Amino acid sequence: MEPTKKFVSGDEAVAIGVKLAKPHVIAAYPITPQTIVVERLAEMVESGELESEYMYVESEHSALAAVMGASVLGARTFTATSSQGLLYMAEVLHYASGGRVPLVMMNANRSVALPWSIFGDQRDSLSLLDSGWIQVYVEDAQESLDMMLQAYAIAEHPDVLTPVMVNLDGFILTHTYECIEIPTSEQVETFLPKFEFANKMDINEPKNLFFSSSPEHNIGFKYQQHKAIENAKSVIEEIDKKYEAVTTRGYGGLVDAYKCDDADYIIITLGSITGLVRDVVEELRSEGQKVGVLKVRYMRPFPDEEIRAYTKAAKVIGVLEKDISFGYQGTVFTNVSAALRECDVQLINYVAGLGGKNIAREEIVHIYKELNDTENKSKVSAVKSQAVRFVGVEVPKDED
Amino acid sequence: MSRRKVDKTFKISSIKDLPCGTYGKAMQLTETMEGWRNEAPIIDEKTCSLCNWCYLVCPEGVIYQEDKKMKIDYRFCKGCGICAKECRKKCIIMEREEK
DSSP states (O other), rough: OEEEEEEEEEEHHHHHHHHOOOOSSEEOOOOOTTTTHHHHHHHHHTSSSSSSSEEOOOHHHHHHHHHHHHHHTTTOOEEEEHHHHHHHHHHHHHHHHHTTTOOOEEEOOOOOOSOOOOSSHHHHTTTTTSOOOOEEESSHHHHHHHHHHHHHHHHHHHTTTOEEEEEETTTTTTTEEEEEEOHHHHHHHHHHHHHHTTTBBBBBBBBSOOOOOOOOHHHHHHHHHHHHHHHHHHHHHHHHHHHHHHHOOOOOEEEEEEEEETTTTEEESSSHHHHHHHHHHHHHHTOOEEEEEEEOEEESSSHHHHHHTTTTSSEEEEEESSOOOOTTTHHEEEEHHHHHTSSSSEEEEOOOHHHHHHHOHHHHHHHHHHHHHHSSOOOOHHHHTTTTTTOOOOOOOGGO | OOOOBBBOOOOSSSSGGSOOOHHHHHHHHHHHHGGOOOOOEETTTTOOOOOOOHHHHTTTTTEEHHHHHEOOOOOTTTOOOHHHHHHHOOOOOEOOOOO
16 A cells, blocks of 8 residues: 545644554543644544544543543553643643653644733743653644654653653644645554553552652652653654654654754754745855754754754854743743853844744844844854844834 | 551662652552551440441541451551541540650
């Protein structure tokens, strides 16, 4: 059998990817812009196309708790959420990662209230960076499908056993239609074997699940969690290579670099905005400018070594993100800065696209121009350039 | 009824002894709870009619019948006093324990 092609939205691509992984239990609460994922899965279960237990729950907190319970009975599970729903799950996120439950969840990146907004930015998932989950951010519908399958392989890997959150930019990716290639069930079986959870609850071998721990040993469990996510770095690359061998599609692991090797000016991105930045890079390269774009695919584990390696030649780096940690910087910027703390390079933080504000091609061109100008300025103004810049916000002169 | 044994040999010497995640054998008891107690329930065997109500209401499951007597596994009794409060014949008293 040959892989088939289909014209689908990012949400539908996620649902197809999940179907191929054959989860035993799905529990989710609908929220824009994730809704289509769980609608499609519910239809598949209803029609018999997917043999799975679909649980209707009263909240996101219950959805995550339900799949966590099913998972320790040995089931492969799925849940999906967005924004306020993800925040409502926050308590259970820590439970799942601390319990080393290999869950897979899709999150549609959406702004968080107030002001109320259903549109996209990445403040929801980035505010939960410390919850012990692996976080991957995808760029297009094909990657959305492919990463659902890779996410199960990563989460269930014995050296990792950590839940994985697959993030899609709300609307820009979840609701945009693209032609995707769907792997055959034979390909999926080769790539993703049936999962046996070593710690699964068994009536013949009863267990004490999700216990408490004394202060003496609690930190030991946390150390193990940290090591597991560090182990995930090599596992992610290994799994991506295996996926490429089976489907011919690979994503390069923790980062995706485009024309960074000799670039003087690099923009670091997260998620679907990368496509536009890559187009601008091509345009500026044709004019002879040495520019590049480095897409961070995983925020946890964080690709510090990869960022250092790909930005060796860079003079000025702009970090473009749909996030702000109020009173400091964007979280991606803080992480990138830490990775580059001993490197001789200037960094500027560009906060853009909050609450779904469009990021225009001209704004990307302007950022590359600013990176160029920054290098030529004196040290004093370079220090000033460290400040966070809000893209597309008219700031009065006396406030700048 | 068989009472649970405490595994005194259980020891975590290094991180390698910890499980991967919070999973352990069921009923693996490594310590006793008598230190939680200020008062201990004492059953008056003469008045007790073996109704087993205390067995049913004990939240810790430490009261049991053996040889036509109600007994208490004092290793795990936390001294909550529910049995004494609930006993219809008032044959359980709470007695102050000196540490």
